[in-house]
Amino acid sequence: MTQPTEQEIKKRAYEIWERHGRPKGKEDEFWQQAEQELRNEDKSSPIRTPDTL
Numbered sequence: 001m002t003q004p005t006e007q008e009i010k011k012r013a014y015e016i017w018e019r020h021g022r023p024k025g026k027e028d029e030f031w032q033q034a035e036q037e038l039r040n041e042d043k044s045s046p047i048r049t050p051d052t053l
Contacts, residue, residue: 004038012038 004012012034017026 002042004035004042008038009034 009031013027013030016030016033017023020026020030
């Protein structure tokens, strides 16, 4: 399983931040949420099969 890159997390965190109205002081919260979402997407990816692990 590959880990999301910093750039992928940064992009997703920015998208989450925008969706929530760009609040100040929530950077860490959105970073964590983005990282978790990306990890969950990787786990549910249809490309991941026993042959590709």
